[in-house]
Amino acid sequence: MADLSFKRIEKKYAISDSQKEILLKCFCEKLKLDKFCADKGYYSLKNIYVDDDNNFLIRTSISKPTYKQKIRVRKYEGQKSNYLEIKKKCDGTVGKRRVELTDSEIDDFFYKKIIPKKEKFLDQNVLDEIAGVVLTNNIRPYALLSYDRISFKSKDNSDLRITLDFNIKCNETKDFVWEHSEKAIPLLKEGYCLLEIKNTQNYPLWLANLLSCNKIYPVSFSKIGTFYKLNIKEKTRQ
Numbered sequence: 001m002a003d004l005s006f007k008r009i010e011k012k013y014a015i016s017d018s019q020k021e022i023l024l025k026c027f028c029e030k031l032k033l034d035k036f037c038a039d040k041g042y043y044s045l046k047n048i049y050v051d052d053d054n055n056f057l058i059r060t061s062i063s064k065p066t067y068k069q070k071i072r073v074r075k076y077e078g079q080k081s082n083y084l085e086i087k088k089k090c091d092g093t094v095g096k097r098r099v100e101l102t103d104s105e106i107d108d109f110f111y112k113k114i115i116p117k118k119e120k121f122l123d124q125n126v127l128d129e130i131a132g133v134v135l136t137n138n139i140r141p142y143a144l145l146s147y148d149r150i151s152f153k154s155k156d157n158s159d160l161r162i163t164l165d166f167n168i169k170c171n172e173t174k175d176f177v178w179e180h181s182e183k184a185i186p187l188l189k190e191g192y193c194l195l196e197i198k199n200t201q202n203y204p205l206w207l208a209n210l211l212s213c214n215k216i217y218p219v220s221f222s223k224i225g226t227f228y229k230l231n232i233k234e235k236t237r238q
Contacts, residue, residue, distance in 0.1 A: 007095040008159065011218045013195040019214055020164060020193055026210055027152050027162060034151035036076070042150045044077040046178055049224045050110070050134070051142040057133075058142070062225040066091060070224065071130060071139065073106055074098075075178060082106055086130050094198075099126040106176060110140065143231075144180060145170040145187075145223055147194075159200050160207075166193035170227040185234075187226045194221065 015023070036043045049072045051057045061068040069088040076083075084106065085098035100123075101109070101116060108114040115131050118124045133139065147168040154160040171184040188194065195216070197203070203211075211217075 007093055008161075008198050008200050009092060010094045010196055010198045012221045013197075013211070013216050014188065014192055014219050014221060015195050015216055017191050017193070019216060020195075022214055023195070023210065023216075024150070024164075026206075030155070030206060031152035031160075031162065032155050034153055037151055042148045044146065044148050046075045046144065046146040047072045048141050048173065048176055048178075049143050049145060050139045052137050052139055055142065055228060056137070057139075058224055058228045062222060062228065064220075069133070071133060072224075073101075073176065084109070084127070084130060086126070086133070097126045097129070099123045099130075103176070110134065110176075141173050141175055143170050143224060143227055144173045144177065144184075145227065146180065147223075159198075160204070161198040163196045163198070164193055165196070168194065168223060170223070172231065185227070185230060187223055187230070194223075 033041075034043075049058070049070065051071075057070055061070055067088070067090045069086060071084075071086050074083045074085055081100050081102060083098045084101050085096060087094065087096045089095075099118065105116045109116065109127075109131070113135050115127055115135075118127060145168070147165045149166075150164040152162045168187045169180060169184045170187060171181045173181070197207070
């Protein structure tokens with residue numbers, strides 16, 4: 001959680017609970033569990049994605065252009081502060097930059113158009129970049145998306161990171177409300193979770209073999225994009 005800026009390749013896989021158990025046995029041998037999973041074996045995240053009234057950022061993202069970006073505010077379980085993040089993808093490479101803000105700074109930024117002043121140059125640079133999108137396009141909260149995560153890191157200090165996300169659910173919100181409404185919907189069918197492999201290099205041989213032997217193949221899946229499409233279908237039925 002400490003990384004505030006990085007670039008990497010991210011691949012996603014929708015896997016069954018039985019496949020998850022097979023992978024976990026291997027991951028526990030080959031990798032080290034993230035320190036934030038120490039208490040209960042996983043940790044929880046909540047994200048509020050922001051967009052304009054026409055959902056321009058999300059609609060652009062799901063159209064799969066060469067370059068796309070998303071903006072969100074993220075909370076980690078047990079932490080009071082927030083991370084304001086901009087996530088960009090260009091030609092398959094993902095870059096993420098973020099800055100830590102208080103609740104009051106988040107409110108001032110989105111509702112009063114006040115850009116917080118940060119001592120560190122990089123923090124201020126990230127804020128100014130996001131402000132260029134948020135403050136000129138009337139960006140507001142759109143959806144609350146949460147999930148539980150099991151996270152692993154490489155033992156050899158390489159940049160390999162693997163996460164397993166489950167209990168993924170989402171609902172619309174018009175404010176920075178961090179509890180789900182009764183309209184929250186699951187984004188994966190029951191008995192499945194989302195595997196993400198994040199790296200800047202080729203997969204180690206053991207990992208490539210593990211995926212191949214268990215017939216686990218990459219999928220195109222965006223959490224917020226999936227919610228947007230499901231939400232549109234639901235509204236069409238009403």
